[in-house]
Amino acid sequence: MFSANAQQITSPDKNLVLNFELKDNGVPTYSLTYKKKDVIKTSKLGIETKDVPSFLNGFTITDTQKSTFDETWQPVWGEQKNIRNHYNELLVTLTQKAEKDRFIRIRFRLFNDGLGFRYEFPAQKNLNYFIIKEEHTQFALAGDHKAFWLPGDFDTQEYSTVTSNLSEVRGKMKAAVTPNVSQTTFSPTGLQTPLMMKSKDGLYINIHEAALVDYSCMSLNLDDKNFVLESFLTPDAIGDKGYMQAPTQTPWRTVIVSDKAGDILMSKLVYNLNEPTKFKDVSWIKPIKYVGVWWEMITGKSTWAYTDLENVQLGVTDYSKTKPNGKHGANTQHVKEYIDFAAKNGIDAVLVEGWNQGWEDWFGKTKDYVFDFVTPYPDFDVKELHRYAESKGVKIIMHHETSGSVRNYERHLDTAYKFMVENGYNAVKSGYVGQIIPRGEHHYGQWLVNHYLYAITKAADYKIMVNAHEAIRPTGLARTYPNLIGNEAARGTEYESFGGNNPDHTTILPFTRLIGGPMDYTPGIFQTRINAYNPDNNSFVHTTLTKQLALYVTMYSPLQMAADLPDTYNKFYDAFQFIKDVAVDWDESYVLEAEPGDYITIARKAKGKNEWFIGSVTDENARTAVVKFDYLPKGKTYVATVYADGKDASFDKNPQSYTIRKIKVTSKTVLKQAVAPGGGFAISVK
Structure with missing residues (x-):
């Protein structure tokens, strides 16, 4: 039997550290740091049920298992030909002795780019059917982050993204909820996932979920005084939030984190937490x-x-x-x-x-x-x-x-x-x-x-x-x-x-x-x-x-x-x-520049071809993009066709002004390209 109340794992590159601990009255909690900076402060875990005793407290740790996994797999289509799936795992078994030794498991997977965890309900004598009243998974943030958010809604994501500090969500919510054919908001501080944030000390944090199967979609409710996000599941017609039968599990809750914005764009953590393809023959699936x-x-x-x-x-x-x-x-x-x-x-x-x-x-x-x-x-x-x-x-x-x-x-x-x-x-x-x-x-x-x-x-x-x-x-x-x-x-x-x-x-x-x-x-x-x-x-x-x-x-x-x-x-x-x-299908992808809400420049290599394509977009502000070509094979010269905004272009006054020019590029070329307000450019390299 295992009785220690605290466990820790690190990501393969040691930058991320996950701590799991049982607090007073056997309440499960976790925390996450990246390069010794707080990403998620101590946060509660648990599921409240309607018809059986809840999975919130009264737990003891009765087993822990640690393991490492490393594979490379190839998607049927995607942004890159090969995806590495490398993580360290902690599986914690939690037993409620007062409920006839009923037990659940929480599985944590820590990747170099973030964390995934889920609740698992194994087959057992004292657990069969149960109804979820609410999932109480918390994400306690380290401060008043800049957030890129949509109003929490059970029926639509068709809103414009609001960029604000979390402390400003409540004041901006009414204006953010624009009309839609079907919409159901639930809280003056309710937010949807994926939720993108940037901390004042330069961390990019994304909260979402993976492998949503036979479960309700997770939104987040914000405690805007303490900057704690808590899961808020979509209800059914009578207000219940999930009908479960053991053995079963929840979707993964995901936290992607880096000090580089481009790492968020290139993360495949959400895909890695899903099962491999169910199809033996995929030849009929074509981009x-x-x-x-x-x-x-x-x-x-x-x-x-x-x-x-x-x-x-x-x-x-x-x-x-x-x-x-x-x-x-x-x-x-x-x-x-x-x-x-x-x-x-x-x-x-x-x-x-x-x-x-x-x-x-x-x-x-x-x-x-x-x-x-x-x-x-x-x-x-x-x-x-x-x-x-x-x-x-x-x-x-x-x-x-x-x-x-x-x-x-x-x-x-x-x-x-x-x-x-x-x-x-x-x-x-x-x-x-x-x-x-x-x-x-x-x-x-x-x-x-x-x-x-x-x-x-x-x-x-x-x-x-x-x-x-x-x-x-x-x-x-x-x-x-x-x-x-x-x-x-x-x-x-x-x-x-x-x-x-x-x-x-x-x-x-x-x-x-x-x-x-x-x-x-x-x-x-x-x-x-x-x-x-x-x-x-x-x-x-x-x-x-x-x-x-x-x-x-x-x-x-x-x-x-x-x-x-x-x-x-x-x-x-x-x-x-x-x-x-x-x-429309790629072997390799590279983020050359990125800042959420401001600009993105990405280069991609076409699937099975010696061709590259580059795209760059900006917000309402004109800028100069810096495009490197160091991913091209060394020692070879390519012809790049550049489709760019004209000198007098802008999204509101002159959107159809553009230029097309051809230049020669090598792996050493660095191109500085002007981008108009609300503009962008595209480059094909052959």
């Missing part, structure tokens, strides 16, 4: 570049709906007898134009939204049976478009908008996936807009978490890749299920048509949302004035044209959209060349 009719719908140039009817019932309304509105984007001839453009420019696929019946009458309504996911509008010829796309070597990407009616989607899922296979679709963009049905459930609750994974695993049965929008933010599950090639779960490019994203938006997202997995951000907007497409929309894109190019490198995704219209790309065809050239 893709795509175009589609989406942006013209977002801007209001065309519509998803076929008619202007206000009362539609699927299976009852006869669309062949209704009057078309004349603006329906997903018609056969128009989609063929996108297929032609994709084929001409080496683009893999075309996304088609609004092809199926039901779009007229659902938005903002709580309506169960909106779509059947297989019945096209009269002007969309599924068979002919399959034939035409196949003849051009182009795939069509399916679109499934669930309208928040999850039970209806599950009702139709097998039929919908079979329909995809029969008609040549191997990827689907799914959407979860609106309030969830069953009523009272939330987008980020346990029930929905299980649904998203069900949709992904069911898709794999049909060799279909999934790009889920309005779903749960990723937690590294794409390692285990690599057909999850895209997610939204943040404020994307569409908001540039709804009033605009802040110029610093994409200098923050890689430090926050992208920590758990790639985002389908849909970059590539060249016509930055929305009224060029829709005279009634005076929004504008808050970037320069060449910053849009840079996003293909800085906003990593194996699924990248060239989101603008073909006619616009043809007007700026010299700049479009970068979108044609840029890779």
Whole structure:
């Protein structure tokens, strides 16, 4: 038997130290330091239950095990070909003697880039089913850190990031909660993860979770007097936060930390805490570049709906007898134009939204049976478009908008996936807009978490890749299920048509949302004035044209959209060349410069090719970027094509001013490149 109340492990490089200790009344606690600086001060651990005695106190340590693990694995797709998974582990068994020797385990893994830990509930005589009332995992911070935060919400992450000290969260919360179709905030100091922070003594700290399976999404509630964050789980329709059956475990709670901002961007800790892929055959999973009719719908140039009817019932309304509105984007001839453009420019696929019946009458309504996911509008010829796309070597990407009616989607899922296979679709963009049905459930609750994974695993049965929008933010599950090639779960490019994203938006997202997995951000907007497409929309894109190019490198995704219209790309065809050239899968990645909220410069080597691509983005402030090329093979000269802001460029006054020049570079070259306000640049090196 083991009875000592304190345990310690260090990271492999000795920079991080984890201490675990039982405090008075057997309360489990932990603390974390980095290079002798406090990252997490002594913080309580525990889970409060509803129907059995809680896992909060009364513990004794009855066993500890320490181990080391070191492997290198290769993702199916990713930012680098090889990922090292190296950690020291402490497994603590905690027994509650007063509860008939009931026991749990807490497993800590300490990497060079941070900490992961989770609660485990082994099979045992005195523990079977239990209901979680709340998880009380604390993260006691060392001070009033600068934070990059979103309002805590059970249904959306589509907010602009607020940059402030933690002490200012309460005062800024009301303005931060902007309207959304479905939203449920819970606290004047509630925050979402991934939460990025910077301490006054120069530590970059990121708190998130990994391997979220069969559990509720974790938000954080801030005690803004003591700067203690505590887990706050998403409830279900009756307020319960998790239904558990032993043996089981929670997701990992993660703390990534470094004194270099770029280390946060390059951390693979969240992926390393997920299981290896479940699929024996992954040959059907391929990164893709795509175009589609989406942006013209977002801007209001065309519509998803076929008619202007206000009362539609699927299976009852006869669309062949209704009057078309004349603006329906997903018609056969128009989609063929996108297929032609994709084929001409080496683009893999075309996304088609609004092809199926039901779009007229659902938005903002709580309506169960909106779509059947297989019945096209009269002007969309599924068979002919399959034939035409196949003849051009182009795939069509399916679109499934669930309208928040999850039970209806599950009702139709097998039929919908079979329909995809029969008609040549191997990827689907799914959407979860609106309030969830069953009523009272939330987008980020346990029930929905299980649904998203069900949709992904069911898709794999049909060799279909999934790009889920309005779903749960990723937690590294794409390692285990690599057909999850895209997610939204943040404020994307569409908001540039709804009033605009802040110029610093994409200098923050890689430090926050992208920590758990790639985002389908849909970059590539060249016509930055929305009224060029829709005279009634005076929004504008808050970037320069060449910053849009840079996003293909800085906003990593194996699924990248060239989101603008073909006619616009043809007007700026010299700049479009970068979108044609840029890779979507990588062997190596290097952060050249980074500061959250200010700027990011990243270089990447294309998968299996002797080609490099560099992207740099900045906030509203002009700057001069310093680009090194020391990752290039020594002794060789390369031609670099630089797509940069013009001298008079700015995101608000002159976004389409750009220059393209070619220079010769070697591993010794250092380039100083001016960046406009809200601007960026992109470089291809061959």
